[in-house]
Amino acid sequence: MDDKKPVPVKGRKAMKYRAAECRNCGHPLELTDRYCSYCSQLNTTKSLQLKDFFGEFLGSIITYDSRFRYTLKDLLFKPGVITRNYVNGQRLKYANPFRFFLSVSIIYFILQGLISTFSNNNSFFNEATINNGSSVKNNGGGNDFRFGDFGIDTTGFDATRKKNIKLLDSVLKKNNVDLKENNLDSIIEAEEINIDDAEVDSLLKKINKLPFIGRGNEAPSYTLIAEEVLDTMDGLERNVERFMLYRDFYKTTKIINPVVALDSMNHRNNSYNRWAYSKNESIERIEKNPGEFVQYLLEKTPFFLFFFTPVYAFFFWLIYSKKKYTYMEHMIFIFHIFSFVFLAAIICLIPDSIILNGNDNLVFSIVLSLVGPFYFYKALRNFYQQNRLITIIKFIFLNWIFWIGATIAALLFFAVTAAMY
Incomplete structure (x- = not known):
């Protein structure tokens, strides 16, 4: 039986392009080495061509995709197990926990922003119309006099003429406006006389020019302090x-x-x-534009969690001090938990957008409130491997610490963020 001949290697991996040392780190190599045993770079002297460049690019995507697939599957369906495997040495199988957390959180906000843009909505904050009336600027004081503040419907003035005229009359009198002096006598008579739209418009313009401003709109002033x-x-x-x-x-x-x-x-x-x-x-x-500011703050959430994690990990290190895990390994566990939260948010974006048109995060809120506590408990149990009673006690304590610590840290973090806005 004939021996099988080795398949010749073509392209940049071909034998004729191999060198005696790595071009990246200088590590000595044999001509049989396709890759450097020290830094893993391809052992080749061939100049990079367009097809080689795209080949390596696609190869890197496929390689990361494999790690991404394992990370995604174990993170969603094996809480705590992914952290245990990663800590025990299965590093090449999974994506880096810190980078993965930042990636999924940034992807979430990009997707949320795109959905908000296409639906003309912001699922975090919707600016409500302040009132159903018109906002008429007072040229004298430079502030706004809003008829809607007094229940005056200027958008449907003709439909509720008598009611609106009575309210206008009442508002002007409360602000000590002399109707005769300001040529507004028609307000008194308007209940009986059917004045047309042009006269109504003229009446509103006259009120707009008055040197009085509605409630709480005193002209701004300052007292200089040296x-x-x-x-x-x-x-x-x-x-x-x-x-x-x-x-x-x-x-x-x-x-x-x-x-x-x-x-x-x-x-x-x-x-x-x-x-x-x-x-x-x-x-x-x-x-x-308060909605824009709220969105600005929320986009900083991944960075807030990133910097809050070392603080939160300190309490894990304390209550699990008898375990063999290092402080850094507790941090890896927390990053996996936060990554799960953002993955759940990404998954819930579509039903939230379809069902509620992006007006609320109802589906995500329900999923997080129902699945979140169970997921966190199972992650603690699978990673730290303690009995149910001890895990439940520590679960309650860590939740309590998280909400108190996160609230204090968030106030400080967002105050600094707002100061740089």
Whole structure:
């Protein structure tokens, strides 16, 4: 029986392109070595061509896809087992837990953003219409007089004419507006006289030009506090007073440039004061588009969890101190738990979008509230391998620690995030 001849290797892996040492790390190699035994780079001297480049690119995707498949399957259906396998040395089988967590969390927010864009919705925050009436600017004071605040339906003025006219009459009288002096006598008579739309429009324009503003709309003003006076206050009080002064000054003068504003108030032109004054622009942006700000904060959630994990892992390290696991291995376990949460969120995006048109995360909320606690308990049990009673006690304690610690950390983290907005 003839011996089978070895299949000749073609392309960049061919024998004729092999070198005596690795071009990446310089490790000595035999000509029979296809890959470097030290750094795993392909042993070849052949110049990279277009087909080689795309071949390696596709190969890397297929390789990662295999790891991704195992990671996804075990993370979803074997809580805690994936961490135990990874810690026990099965590293090549699974994706890196830290990188995988960041990947799925970023993918989630990208998908959520795309769904929100195409559906003209934001599933986290929907800006409600403040009122069903028109918002008419008062040219005298520069603030808004909203008829809707008083129940006046200007969008359907003709349909409820008598009711609206009575309300207008009442509002003007409460604000001490002399109807005759301001040529608004027709309001009194309008209940009996069928004035047309043009006259109604003229009437509203006259009210808009009045030098009075509705409730809570006093003209902005500020009381200047000298820098020397601020310096005599305690740290917290000084900062609060400074921010309040800068806010009042900004609203009154409409000066945007911090340097000009600080010079006008005769305050020190240092980096902190410039930053404090510039926050007025951020506040204005938040007031105009709060949904955008909420989305901005939520997009920082993966980074918040990433930095919160070492803090949370400390409590795992304490209550599982008798176990052989290191502090870093506790962190791997937590990253796997957080990765599961984002995977569940990605899976629930489609039903949430179809059923609720992206208005709420109802499906995800139900899944997380029902499956989440059971998943966390099973992960603790499978990874740390303790009996049910001890696991339940530690499960309750770790949940309690998580919600308290996460709340405090989130307030600090989002406060810093808001300061940089």
